[in-house]
Amino acid sequence: xSSAVADIHADHGEHDDHGPAKGWRRWLYATNHxxxxxxxxxxxxxxxxxxxxxxxxxxxxxxxxxxQFVDPAFFNQMTTMHALIMVFxxxxxxxxxxxxxxxxxxxxxxxxxxxxMNNWSFWxxxxxxxxxxxxxxxxxxxxxxxxxxxxxxxxxxxDAFPFLIxxxxxxxxxxxxxxxxxxxxxxxxxxxxxxxxxxxxxxxTWLITAYLLIAVMPVLAGAVTMLLTDQFFGTSFFLxxxxxxxxxxxxxxxxxxxxxxxxxxxxxxxxxxxxxxxxSRKPLFGHDSMVYAASSIAFLSFIVWAHxxxxxxxxxxxxxxxxxxxxxxxxxxxxxxxxxxATMWRGAMTFETPMLFSLGFVFLFxxxxxxxxxxxxxxxxxxxxxxxxxxxxxxxxxxxxxIFALMAAVYYWMPKWTGHLYNESLGKLHFWLSTIFVNLTFxxxxxxxxxxxxxxxxxxSTQFTDFNAIASIGAFGFGLSQLLFVFIxxxxxxxxxxIATQEVWDNPTGLEWTxxxxxxxxxxxxxxxxxxxxxxx
Amino acid sequence: xxxxxxxxxxxxxSHWPVVGSAGLFFLMVGVSVWLNGTDTGFWVMMTGAAILxxxxxxxxxxxxxxxxxxxxxxQVDMSFRMGMFWFIFxxxxxxxxxxxxxxxxxxxxxxxxxxxxxxxxxNLLLWGEFESTWPTNGPGxxxxxxxxxxxxxxxxxxxxxxxxxxxTVTIAHHALIHGQRNLLKVFLAATFILGFVFVFFQAEExxxxxxxxxxxxxxxxxxxxxxxxxxxxxxxxxxxxxxxTIIWLRVMKGHFTPNRHFAxxxxxxxxxxxxxVWVGLYVFVYWM
Numbered sequence: 001x002s003s004a005v006a007d008i009h010a011d012h013g014e015h016d017d018h019g020p021a022k023g024w025r026r027w028l029y030a031t032n033h034x035x036x037x038x039x040x041x042x043x044x045x046x047x048x049x050x051x052x053x054x055x056x057x058x059x060x061x062x063x064x065x066x067x068q069f070v071d072p073a074f075f076n077q078m079t080t081m082h083a084l085i086m087v088f089x090x091x092x093x094x095x096x097x098x099x100x101x102x103x104x105x106x107x108x109x110x111x112x113x114x115x116x117m118n119n120w121s122f123w124x125x126x127x128x129x130x131x132x133x134x135x136x137x138x139x140x141x142x143x144x145x146x147x148x149x150x151x152x153x154x155x156x157x158x159d160a161f162p163f164l165i166x167x168x169x170x171x172x173x174x175x176x177x178x179x180x181x182x183x184x185x186x187x188x189x190x191x192x193x194x195x196x197x198x199x200x201x202x203x204x205t206w207l208i209t210a211y212l213l214i215a216v217m218p219v220l221a222g223a224v225t226m227l228l229t230d231q232f233f234g235t236s237f238f239l240x241x242x243x244x245x246x247x248x249x250x251x252x253x254x255x256x257x258x259x260x261x262x263x264x265x266x267x268x269x270x271x272x273x274x275x276x277x278x279x280s281r282k283p284l285f286g287h288d289s290m291v292y293a294a295s296s297i298a299f300l301s302f303i304v305w306a307h308x309x310x311x312x313x314x315x316x317x318x319x320x321x322x323x324x325x326x327x328x329x330x331x332x333x334x335x336x337x338x339x340x341x342a343t344m345w346r347g348a349m350t351f352e353t354p355m356l357f358s359l360g361f362v363f364l365f366x367x368x369x370x371x372x373x374x375x376x377x378x379x380x381x382x383x384x385x386x387x388x389x390x391x392x393x394x395x396x397x398x399x400x401x402x403i404f405a406l407m408a409a410v411y412y413w414m415p416k417w418t419g420h421l422y423n424e425s426l427g428k429l430h431f432w433l434s435t436i437f438v439n440l441t442f443x444x445x446x447x448x449x450x451x452x453x454x455x456x457x458x459x460x461s462t463q464f465t466d467f468n469a470i471a472s473i474g475a476f477g478f479g480l481s482q483l484l485f486v487f488i489x490x491x492x493x494x495x496x497x498x499i500a501t502q503e504v505w506d507n508p509t510g511l512e513w514t515x516x517x518x519x520x521x522x523x524x525x526x527x528x529x530x531x532x533x534x535x536x537x
Numbered sequence: 538x539x540x541x542x543x544x545x546x547x548x549x550x551s552h553w554p555v556v557g558s559a560g561l562f563f564l565m566v567g568v569s570v571w572l573n574g575t576d577t578g579f580w581v582m583m584t585g586a587a588i589l590x591x592x593x594x595x596x597x598x599x600x601x602x603x604x605x606x607x608x609x610x611x612q613v614d615m616s617f618r619m620g621m622f623w624f625i626f627x628x629x630x631x632x633x634x635x636x637x638x639x640x641x642x643x644x645x646x647x648x649x650x651x652x653x654x655x656x657x658x659x660n661l662l663l664w665g666e667f668e669s670t671w672p673t674n675g676p677g678x679x680x681x682x683x684x685x686x687x688x689x690x691x692x693x694x695x696x697x698x699x700x701x702x703x704x705t706v707t708i709a710h711h712a713l714i715h716g717q718r719n720l721l722k723v724f725l726a727a728t729f730i731l732g733f734v735f736v737f738f739q740a741e742e743x744x745x746x747x748x749x750x751x752x753x754x755x756x757x758x759x760x761x762x763x764x765x766x767x768x769x770x771x772x773x774x775x776x777x778x779x780x781x782t783i784i785w786l787r788v789m790k791g792h793f794t795p796n797r798h799f800a801x802x803x804x805x806x807x808x809x810x811x812x813x814v815w816v817g818l819y820v821f822v823y824w825m
Binding site: 021025026028029030031113114115116117119120123124126127130131159162163166167169170173176179180181183184187188189214215216217218219221222223225226229232233234235236237239240241242243244245247248251252255315 | 548549550551552553554555557558561562565566568569572573596612615616617619620623624626627628630631632633634635637638641642645646647649650654655663673674675676677679680753754755757758759760761762764765
């Protein structure tokens with residue numbers, strides 16, 4: 001494929017398009033997986049800053065006790081919108097963007113299996129988020145019930161209510177179509193010699209993630225549909241007087257919600273499993289066991305949902321079941337952590353930015369995993385529930401977890417995308433600033449949470465002041481550090497860095513490193529014939 | 538001509554997805570505005586629906602043209618098959634949410650309201666008069682007294698109709714494979730006619746429920762689960778019957794060959810899916 005840059009403009013008489021289309025049509029009518037991947041990534045970056053701005057509004061308000069900047073109703077809107085935007089607008093689309101860019105390159109496919117549907121998956125997102133964002137300007141304000149949308153609270157939402165429901169429907173539609181595309185691509189489009197267990201870990205974790213998405217996004221759609229009919233059409237799903245139960249919503253929601261959190265972390269596991277071997281100069285330790293571990297995590301994710309609701313009232317047997325099932329997740333997750341450590345063991349390690357973010361991921365995600373184990377213990381959870389300890393827990397798995405993995409992925413593959421190396425010193429600076437500030441933000445939340453500070457409240461008791469001030473400083477530091485990230489990406493896209501080689505890194509494995517940098521507009525138009533299994537491992 | 542088997546097929550750019558997004562935008566905004574009590578929302582909604590229908594006709598039309606033009610190799614065919622399979626799986630999970638609600642209400646929520654498990658005081662203090670039964674419209678008698686839709690009569694007839702249609706579509710499929718086009722035309726027509734007859738009887742059943750049995754969407758949890766489950770199912774039958782009609786029209790135009798007929802099979806899968814859901818509905822909603 002070394003001459004592919006020249007080849008792509010040659011007329012094979014097989015394809016209707018060869019180079020990118022001119023102007024806006026290239027993006028609006030895109031069917032090229034690289035273009036769509038780029039749009040996903042840019043969209044998610046935009047949403048990351050929108051959701052981040054809301055986080056900073058929350059942290060400004062919480063800098064000191066008392067009410068200073070925003071009124072409590074708006075504070076609640078900020079927590080709700082921050083979560084919805086970060087979950088559905090930033091983290092999920094970012095991973096879909098990576099999937100679009102990398103899966104065809106990693107399995108030797110020319111594109112995603114269903115390129116036009118791929119376009120629709122993306123272009124539904126701006127519709128969904130413009131509808132959701134517009135609720136900020138409506139009578140009664142944006143949704144303020146938390147992203148979990150529990151009834152009866154959510155039924156008090158003003159004009160925003162149906163817009164919230166339908167924007168969630170649209171996000172689900174986008175995710176389901178994206179996930180179908182990923183599964184079909186992986187199952188049907190692999191290079192002929194690539195058996196399932198030879199697939200790279202990123203591809204594996206995305207296969208499992210896509211399965212989870214198709215399984216649970218429709219359930220979320222069902223749950224919010226019930227909210228809609230309860231509000232407007234007189235049904236009684238969540239009305240005790242009619243024989244329904246508000247707690248039923250929580251069960252249905254978390255049947256979606258728990259697999260959802262693995263949807264946000266499994267691709268991150270995949271990313272880290274690609275990066276650590278490259279910079280340890282050793283193959284991934286226990287590739288197959290990683291596959292089984294990820295599959296086990298996916299299976300367990302369906303039978304642990306009620307650990308989110310230990311305090312709502314549930315039979316004792318239910319509490320016991322969900323507690324033990326939840327703790328069981330630590331086993332396959334532990335397998336993954338130890339495999340990463342074993343991969344690094346006695347490796348010739350170097351610490352470029354992607355590796356730094358991956359190491360940060362392994363260390364800090366594990367902290368979030370451990371606090372999750374604490375929360376899994378039903379009797380203890382009654383103390384932790386709805387406190388800042390929970391906020392600390394899930395931000396540890398989402399920010400230095402999912403977001404760090406995303407950062408690592410961007411640094412790792414950006415030279416392949418743009419053909420230029422990023423500025424390594426600035427990348428390392430970005431890592432250290434992010435790591436210091438993310439801990440400054442979220443670590444103190446463990447303390448205030450254990451001491452009893454409730455979440456989703458704009459005011460707090462004065463003994464929590466110092467830790468909250470520290471957390472707010474950390475949040476602003478983290479937010480501003482991300483501007484550095486934008487600068488680094490911008491520089492790289494503007495071709496300011498050194499020219500990247502085809503391999504970019506020191507002898508990395510995977511088919512994506514066998515195409516030129518930047519990857520030509522069309523790659524693998526004929527299936528690559530790779531005889532050595534080692535190239536895939 | 539058949540597309541080369543050793544090369545991948547990558548379609549050209551398409552404007553249909555963006556048209557679809559515009560349709561969804563107007564549809565969703567329109568419904569929301571309408572639900573919030575502004576009548577103009579209805580027309581925005583209809584505009585969105587019209588755009589979506591336009592998009593579906595255009596997009597499917599293009600794909601049918603490409604397919605009949607022999608642009609798809611067997612790999613593309615397999616991608617479509619897998620895509621349809623996973624789409625149907627997502628539909629199964631959507632219905633699972635509503636079946637889950639039914640089971641939860643029947644086996645947990647309603648008995649607990651009646652004081653079972655450790656809910657003696659909940660019952661005593663909040664709903665002292667309430668005894669757990671099924672079907673119920675809850676301790677608040679929401680929607681007033683109602684009659685229950687029994688398993689015999691129309692629902693049984695509808696079960697027979699849908700089961701028969703599953704058989705006729707299979708006969709049609711075998712006819713297609715063996716090149717018996719006339720048999721194919723007759724049995725495919727029979728299938729979608731049975732489908733529309735089912736929808737007609739379902740509508741009759743709803744009219745009966747609303748006018749004579751005081752069984753409505755607002756009849757507590759029983760009315761909610763009954764109408765949402767059968768309603769979403771009926772919607773899917775309608776969509777399936779429209780799909781079958783379009784496939785029939787394509788058959789009349791001479792589309793499909795004994796070994797290349799993905800669209801026919803996808804529609805047949807979808808039809809079997811709505812059939813299976815109906816069996817679940819008949820057992821758990823009407824019968825048990």
